[in-house]
Amino acid sequence: xxxxxxxxxxxxxxxxxxxxxxxxxxxxxxxxxxxxxxxxxxxxxxxxxxxxxxxxxxxxxxxxxxxxxxxxxxxxxxxxxxxxxxxxxxxxxxxxxxxxxxxxxxxxxxxxxxxxxxxxxxxxxxxxxxxxxxxxxxxxxxxxxxxxxxxxxxxxxxxxxxxxxxxxxxxxxxxxxxxxxxxxxxxxxxxxxxxxxxxxxxxxxxxxxxxxxxxxxxxxxxxxxxxxxxxxxxxxxxxxxxxxxxxxxxxxxxxxxxxxxxxxxxxxxxx
Amino acid sequence: xxxxxxxxxxxxxxxxxxxxxxxxxxxxxxxxxxxxxxxxxxxxxxxxxxxxxxxxxxxxxxxxxxxxxxxxxxxxxxxxxxxxxxxxxxxxxxxxxxxxxxxxxxxxxxxxxxxxxxxxxxxxxxxxxxxxxxxxxxxxxxxxxxxxxxxxxxxxxxxxxxxxxxxxxxxxxxxxxxxxxxxxxxxxxxxxxxxxxxxxxxxxxxxxxxxxxxxxxxxxxxxxxxxxxxxxxxxxxxxxxxxxxxxxxxxxxxxxxxxxxxxxxxxxxxxxxxxxxxxxxxxxxxxxxxxxxxxxxxxxxxxxxxxxxxxxxxxxxxxxxxxxxxxxxxxxxxxxxxxxxxxxxxxxxxxxxxxxxxxxxxxxxxxxxxxxxxxxxxxxxxxxxxxxxxxxxxxxxxxxxxxx
Ligand SMILES: Cc1ncc(COP(=O)(O)O)c(C=O)c1O
Numbered sequence: 001x002x003x004x005x006x007x008x009x010x011x012x013x014x015x016x017x018x019x020x021x022x023x024x025x026x027x028x029x030x031x032x033x034x035x036x037x038x039x040x041x042x043x044x045x046x047x048x049x050x051x052x053x054x055x056x057x058x059x060x061x062x063x064x065x066x067x068x069x070x071x072x073x074x075x076x077x078x079x080x081x082x083x084x085x086x087x088x089x090x091x092x093x094x095x096x097x098x099x100x101x102x103x104x105x106x107x108x109x110x111x112x113x114x115x116x117x118x119x120x121x122x123x124x125x126x127x128x129x130x131x132x133x134x135x136x137x138x139x140x141x142x143x144x145x146x147x148x149x150x151x152x153x154x155x156x157x158x159x160x161x162x163x164x165x166x167x168x169x170x171x172x173x174x175x176x177x178x179x180x181x182x183x184x185x186x187x188x189x190x191x192x193x194x195x196x197x198x199x200x201x202x203x204x205x206x207x208x209x210x211x212x213x214x215x216x217x218x219x220x221x222x223x224x225x226x227x228x229x230x231x232x233x234x235x236x237x238x239x240x241x242x243x244x245x246x247x248x249x250x251x252x253x254x255x256x257x258x259x260x261x262x263x264x265x266x267x268x269x270x271x
Numbered sequence: 272x273x274x275x276x277x278x279x280x281x282x283x284x285x286x287x288x289x290x291x292x293x294x295x296x297x298x299x300x301x302x303x304x305x306x307x308x309x310x311x312x313x314x315x316x317x318x319x320x321x322x323x324x325x326x327x328x329x330x331x332x333x334x335x336x337x338x339x340x341x342x343x344x345x346x347x348x349x350x351x352x353x354x355x356x357x358x359x360x361x362x363x364x365x366x367x368x369x370x371x372x373x374x375x376x377x378x379x380x381x382x383x384x385x386x387x388x389x390x391x392x393x394x395x396x397x398x399x400x401x402x403x404x405x406x407x408x409x410x411x412x413x414x415x416x417x418x419x420x421x422x423x424x425x426x427x428x429x430x431x432x433x434x435x436x437x438x439x440x441x442x443x444x445x446x447x448x449x450x451x452x453x454x455x456x457x458x459x460x461x462x463x464x465x466x467x468x469x470x471x472x473x474x475x476x477x478x479x480x481x482x483x484x485x486x487x488x489x490x491x492x493x494x495x496x497x498x499x500x501x502x503x504x505x506x507x508x509x510x511x512x513x514x515x516x517x518x519x520x521x522x523x524x525x526x527x528x529x530x531x532x533x534x535x536x537x538x539x540x541x542x543x544x545x546x547x548x549x550x551x552x553x554x555x556x557x558x559x560x561x562x563x564x565x566x567x568x569x570x571x572x573x574x575x576x577x578x579x580x581x582x583x584x585x586x587x588x589x590x591x592x593x594x595x596x597x598x599x600x601x602x603x604x605x606x607x608x609x610x611x612x613x614x615x616x617x618x619x620x621x622x623x624x625x626x627x628x629x630x631x632x633x634x635x636x637x638x639x640x641x642x643x644x645x646x647x648x649x650x651x652x653x654x655x656x657x658x659x660x661x662x663x664x665x666x667x668x669x670x671x672x673x674x675x
Contacts, residue, residue: 056442058454060455078572104559105572107572132297132301134285135294154298157298158302162302177298181299182459185459
């Protein structure tokens with residue numbers, strides 16, 4: 001069983017929900033990223049989504065666009081990001097890491113070479129934002145054969161047939177995009193999320209984590225209550241942006257931002 | 272024997288041109304794109320839709336555009352006869368309107384109330400704002416802030432037409448970033464908004480439908496050359512930014528093997544300087560803006576900044592059909608530099624009294640290179656994709672002349 005499925009099964013057995021923070025690798029400087037990852041684990045992260053910076057992040061809002069730009073000032077490459085995971089693994093063999101990014105840097109490195117290197121570094125899953133199921137049949141098997149989980153996005157616009165097609169290729173978890181929009185949008189509607197997650201659960205048993213629009217303890221616990229986990233990205237990255245000139249404070253600030261979400265989610269699970 | 276492909280059979284049902292094209296966008300847009308494809312495939316066979324489109328092209332755009340024999344230019348260059356397909360005479364001054372008229376009709380039939388567009392030179396933005404005004408649709412145009420500055424007459428034109436122009440400050444602040452921003456708007460407002468893409472790029476079905484709407488150019492050319500020359504021409508040439516004016520002229524003539532076709536990319540300061548916008552000439556296959564095609568990227572797969580004196584060619588990708596036509600060898604692609612394009616710009620103005628767009632001047636510059644090596648009974652058709660009024664400030668500045 002993959003590290004991701006192991007963690008999610010364990011949480012389910014305890015009736016707890018997964019907390020999945022996202023940060024962009026290399027933001028604001030490549031040497032800080034591994035420290036941030038450890039800080040997120042200390043604050044209660046179950047899985048980490050590590051963003052691979054891209055010059056044209058079409059599905060991201062301004063917060064993550066700027067994070068990509070900050071990371072690319074230092075030319076943070078896919079190879080370097082994989083190296084960060086290897087470094088993280090030296091002291092954390094337990095927390096799954098998912099690389100999240102766009103297709104071109106992966107193809108540029110070479111899909112097979114990427115899959116091997118990612119696996120050897122201790123990466124657990126890969127989410128390619130601009131790769132939907134239609135274009136995935138040549139892609140996913142290469143990742144699966146290397147032992148990597150393929151995470152796919154689902155959206156409010158996904159009809160049942162697409163959900164089923166994604167579930168067929170996916171492993172680990174499905175990432176439900178809570179709203180029509182880009183990352184960092186502020187139009188979360190918990191009732192409609194609950195309805196769509198229920199629809200997805202009627203089609204597949206793969207756990208469903210929900211991202212986009214989760215920014216605080218209250219929204220995290222509300223969405224966790226109707227899904228298997230929450231993904232928090234822009235709220236953390238905005239914290240990095242705000243304090244980018246105080247790098248020594250950043251790990252602590254990320255911890256302070258994430259910990260209340262963990263607490264609220266766990267209280268919700270018990271109560 | 273090598274049998275040429277049936278060019279009309281592409282893209283395939285998955286939106287692929289050989290290995291290129293496809294639909295590489297986030298999940299939220301996949302279903303809306305499928306619905307757009309379905310609607311388009313239905314409407315393009317609907318006689319009422321086609322009649323409405325033809326009527327617009329004739330009475331609003333002013334088609335057919337003339338095929339003009341540039342006799343003095345021919346004399347000046349020596350060799351092959353130079354003909355100009357006068358897309359500059361269309362309403363709004365470029366080929367872009369052929370496509371916006373078509374997409375706006377689609378938007379209307381789909382019940383959308385708001386259209387958005389990206390623009391580089393501003394020609395597509397103006398064409399979108401124009402048709403939005405006519406159909407009473409709301410219109411928002413995304414434009415890199417660098418282009419807002421170098422194409423200010425077109426920015427004002429869009430505002431006069433009632434459009435909102437949003438300057439884009441992310442990334443390289445040019446056309447590619449405007450496209451990103453328009454995609455982000457679309458994914459947010461997909462229920463009431465139609466995204467009018469301005470070139471044969473983007474996810475399927477855009478490269479197909481933008482090609483189809485621009486193909487009126489090549490279809491006219493077939494009967495015009497038969498009428499005026501007595502046969503099909505020997506060489507077609509067009510500039511390639513995203514590639515919509517080029518594919519529009521080339522596509523209907525692809526089945527005629529005796530017609531040579533050359534697409535001309537922006538060589539900027541010269542390919543060897545790295546400061547250019549010529550992905551087919553000097554790029555490699557990759558994925559950008561929803562399709563697989565040739566792109567300009569660094570060794571990490573990051574898309575790199577481009578340079579061209581012409582804002583409309585300043586784009587690091589190119590339509591996927593061109594990528595495929597290059598690989599199968601049906602169309603050749605080359606580039607000319609900023610300086611060569613500018614020289615051709617001046618020569619056309621002086622010899623024929625036609626001020627061409629800087630984009631179109633690239634195709635002219637290529638014709639100038641090859642015409643002298645061809646016999647005088649050979650015929651070259653240059654797609655004069657637009658007029659140069661929008662460029663006079665850029666040219667004056669480059670030549671040290673102040674207009675204000
Ligand atoms: C006059 C003119 N020609 C050509 C182009 C380039 O676009 P395409 O390659 O899609 O024809 C533009 C783009 O703005 C333009 O305004």
